[in-house]
Amino acid sequence: MNYPVWELPMGGGVLMALVSVLHVFVAHLAIGGGLWLVVAERSARRRGDAALLALVKSQSRTFLLLTLVFGAITGVGIWTTAALISPQALLALIRAYVWGWAMEWVFFIVEIAAALVYWYGWERLDARTHQAVGWIYFIAAYMSLVIINGIVTFMLTPGGWLENKEFWTGFFNPTYWPSLALRSAAAAAQAGLFVLVTAAFLKRGDARAEEARVWATRRGAAWVAAGVAAFAAALFWYRGALSGAIPDWADLAAGAIPVLPRVVALMWAGAAATFLLALWPLAAPRRWHPAGAVLLTASALVLFFGGEWVREAARKPFTIHGYLYTTGLRVDQEPEVAAAGVTAFTRWRDPAAATPAERGRDLYRAWCLPCHTRDGYNAMRPFLGHRTEAEIVDFLPRLQHMRARMPAWHGNAAETADLAAYLATDADRGAAVFPADRDAAARLAWDAHCGTCHTLDDYRPLRPSLAGNTREDFEAMLDMLPDLAAEMPAYGGDPVERGHLLDFLTGAAGADPDRSAE
Amino acid sequence: MNPYVPTPDVLPIPATAPLFEALLHLTFLVHLLFMNALLGGGAILLGSLFARGGDRELHEAVIERISKLLPTLFAGTVTFGVAPLLFMQTLYGGFFYTSSILMGWPWFATVPLLIVGYSAIYLNSFRGRRLGGGRRWAAAVAIGCVALVGFAFSNNTTLMLTPEKWSRLYFASPGGLHLNLGEALLWPRFLHMALGAVAVAGIMLALLARRERTDARLREALTRRGLDVFLAATVVNIMIGFWYLLALREDVSRLFMGGSGHATGLLGLGTALSLVLLLLAWRVRVVPARSLKPLAWSTLLTLAVMILMRDAVRKGYLAGLANLHEIPVRTQTLNLVIFAVLLVAGITTVVWMVRRLLAAPSR
Structure with a gap:
């Protein structure tokens, strides 16, 4: 409304999701991976294990390239994309949280500088200083999360900010702590993923190098498994906080936002697959294989994709919940x-x-x-x-x-x-053709009309009202929808569509479980 | 009043506009130093990589020194680019977002361009000679990407100043495929920036030469090469500066011709400084053993003046449309203090790490 809207064939939201999920995926890795590097380095030095130290050094190079080139630039990419897709929301977030962004920027500088010094310092710094730089990196990276988490959760559950517009009220909002727990767990899991992927693709060396690889593989797997388990536990905490902060959360989860139950399932599927795949290198680290690493990366991506989508879907139709609609209207x-x-x-x-x-x-x-x-x-x-x-x-x-x-x-x-x-x-009317399969056609007719507001059994369930009625009853009902409830629009489907819809309603009234709409 | 200029946001800013302006200018100055060294250094690197004749040893020294630095310069450019972008959006977000949307795809393209450019810079730096003839192309891709990102920025920062163009562009095509190529200001502004970068990188090369302690001939040759680049780029850039001045909208150009004491003073100071720079560079060019400090500090001062002039141009174009003093303010003192403390602590930490690294001999 205030800004021109960029016409994108696939939709601005898709572009935003693509950039942000890829960034978030690497950003969590950049936090957890930093902890892994410094912990593994310390272990290698304490044990006097030159092979392990060499492995950590080689990992740190991949880490540097991945986090600086991809992580940092996609982070900038989120800003770029948000300005194009949700300018009104971005401006509000900047106005409300410019000092938050500025603080985060300081940690960003320290993080980037520490990553570079850590890499270039392998041959130049003494062990103590080198590890100190590693810790500085991790602390700065984690502090970035501590700040960004406040702003991201604010968008979904601004809480008391809606009344007082106070920085810290919105920052420490109802989902701040559970979300921080979730993201910390995700960062640990991502660190393990990083270790497992680098270990899988490492060139096989002598016996000592192999022992180092096995050592790292087993620990990487443990980090993934523990991280995902902690993530799952934190999810319950997060869900509790969400249901407290969003009054109609139960409706949303029941299908008031059709996509939400599906992306919740996607997230859980990703979490389960990641956890199960991590058991392989945990049990048999010597047999850990690049194909496993690819599968593990894919499942972790599904987990992140689902998780971020849940957050986005739960916020509909707002960009800042209760304050700003996606259209830019307050x-x-x-x-x-x-x-x-x-x-x-x-x-x-x-x-x-x-x-x-x-x-x-x-x-x-x-x-x-x-x-x-x-x-x-x-x-x-x-x-x-x-x-x-x-x-x-x-x-x-x-x-x-x-x-x-x-x-x-x-x-x-x-x-x-x-x-x-x-x-x-x-609308390109005339494209409203129905598939030859009668069940599919009936389902489509339902989705296009009744299903836009109702489900059969969950949110605003219709099945109880349908039960016991005949096709003739439904014929009559379709002609008097506005009389049933003021919110209901009149039904204007053509005879073909009407027939398909009647098929569906008759089937649903017969409590045919195979025709559940959700 | 142009109907397409967005209504200002109702949320207040958490400190007075002049403070954000100061932060914008300060962080932009640091960004500019990194960006100049990156883009200009890249141009000098390409010159040596593609050179067929000349002093081969000198070319190799240039290639080695600049290649080693580029990844850090890229990181510095990006990290110190974030802050001015943040503070600029705080003050001028409405204008910047509209122009960004009009050039949606070219603007979005800066992200993949940065990723490709950064990757190519690491390729050149980490693989170096092992790339053989491919090295020059890796460097060319890297610097090409950086230059294209700069060009996209020049398009956006000029388009945001001309709201009168917006509706024609949008309604002609809302798919975000526009650039601002018809803008008189675009080319002189971009070239002024790009050549300024080459000039600053010339000084960087001369400064790098000071670290060459064993080979006096090479040290001298590197210094001269750097200053030659600086002198040539600056002479041309002074002319482009005048082109830039002539390309300004008439009412804005008048500000620099006596209409505004502030703008006219800055132009006078900038012009005088560029002449001083030429003299200082020439002095060291003739006797390379002379100190580079006066030249380096004067260049820094000139950059600061240029940033203020750029700001005066922006204010001139947006006069009556963006009134910073009208933005509501609700001060967040605690957050300002936290930011300041973090900034000092952060910079101290970075300086400590870098000093430890530079002080340690390569083992």
């Missing part, structure tokens, strides 16, 4: 928008826009595009393809009742008509 501006209409808050309006659809395109860019795409992530076409322009007009003022936690649409009648005119052209 919550406290809503009454003003409701009174004045959305056009007054749509800064980027094309002066050449003359038709309703052209005016609607500007509204679409400002109010839909920040989260949706036509055919990419959060695509609108599959949804719109099942609706006529009149249905869209009818539906827009009810967006806030959808399962997906959409913000309310505050357009007046003319603005709603403009947006619907554009969405109807964009």
Whole structure:
């Protein structure tokens, strides 16, 4: 609304997710790996194990390249991408936390300098100083996490900040400590992953080098297993904090945000796979293999991808929960928008826009595009393809009742008509074809209509209301939806779609468990 | 009032704008030193890598010395680039974000470019001679990437100053594929920066020569090479500086021609300093044993003046659109103190580590 919206075919959120997950993956490794290096170095020196020391030195080179080149630059990349995707949120985060960012920057300088001195110091510094530099690196890297964690958790659970706008109130918000525990555990697991990957790809040397490799492999595996186990334990703490901080958390977890249960499952699957794979090098370090390292990296990526996605999904539809919507609208501006209409808050309006659809395109860019795409992530076409322009007009003022936690649409009648005119052209109606398989077609008809607000058995469950009704009952019900509840839009599906939907409802009423919508 | 200029954010800034301006300028100065040494040093390195004739021993010495330094310079450029970017966004975020979005893809491309450039710099530094003929191409890719990132920055920092262009660009294509190539300010600004970098890197080479204690001839040759680069780049850059001045929007250009005592004074000082720099460099060029300190410190001073001039240009362009004194302030004294203490402690730690490293003989 305040800024132009970058039109990206796959969606800005996807680009942001890509950059941030890759960064977060390496950033946790950069923290835990620093601890590993200094601990392993100390152990090697105490034992007088030259082979192990050589191994640690070789690891530190990979570590330097990975963290400085990839870790640091993707960190800058998050800033770059956030400015492009969520400028309003980034500016708010900077205004509220500029001193936090500035403090983190100091640790960033120390961290980068220490990483360089640690690497260049292998041949030049005495053992004591070299290890001291290693510790400085780790402490600085961990302190970066301590600060960033405050700002990232603030976005999801700002807590009392919403009232007092105090830096430290938002910083030590309800999920700060459990999240710090989660991320600390993840950093330990990532350190183990780093050790296991480098050990797997190490050229085989003499017997001593092999012993060093086995020593490191076994410990790396233990770090992964312990890290993931601690992560899983901390998740329960985190979930408890979330449910306290987000009043409707139970609804969200039950499917009010459709993607949330799926990404929670993805995260757990990643955690389980990572843990189980780590048992291999723990039990048989000599047989640890590059293929295992690749699988382990992939499973850890799934864990991180799922974990970060959970955080993002749980925040919908806000970038700063309870304060700023993804569209860039502040919550406290809503009454003003409701009174004045959305056009007054749509800064980027094309002066050449003359038709309703052209005016609607500007509204679409400002109010839909920040989260949706036509055919990419959060695509609108599959949804719109099942609706006529009149249905869209009818539906827009009810967006806030959808399962997906959409913000309310505050357009007046003319603005709603403009947006619907554009969405109807964009919908490419006629693409609403149904698959030949009757079950799949029935499911699609459900997803496109009833499923946008209901589930069968979880969130706003419909099955209890469906039970005992016949196809004829459902026929009648479809024609009187607005009479059932004020939030319900009228049903306008064509006869084909109607038939598929009736198939689904009849099947669900028969309590056919194979047709559970969620 | 341009309707596309974003409404200022309602959240206050946690200290007065002049403090953030001071931090912006100070951290940008450090960034500029690293960036100049990196980009300019890279250009000098490429000169030696691709040179067919000339003093081979000198070329090899240049290649060895600069290659060794580049990874650290890259790290310094990035780490000290983050802070001015942060403070600039604190003050001018609305303008900067809009121009960034208009050039979405080229702006996003700076991230992969930095990754490729940084990797290539390490390749050149760690593998070096083992790369054979490939070394020059690794260096070329690295420096090419750095230069492209600089070019993207010049595009963005000029586009953010001209809101009158924004809507035409966006409504022509909202896919973020724009650059600011039609801007009169773009080329002189980019070239002024790039040549300034080469000049500063010339001084860096001359300073590096001082560490050559065994071979007096090489020491002298390196010093001369550095100063030759400095002199040539600075002479051309003075002319580009005038091009830059002429390219300014008329009302802004007037500020530097007597319209504003501050801007005019800075221009006068900058011009005088560049002449002083030429003289100081020439003195050492003639007698390489002379101290480089006056030249190095004067260069630092000139960079500071250039940063202030750049700021005066920004303020001139955004006059009436970005009023820093109108940003609401809600001071966070404790956080300011914590930051200051951390900064001092952090710098002390870095200095301690680097001194220990430099003091230790290579074993």
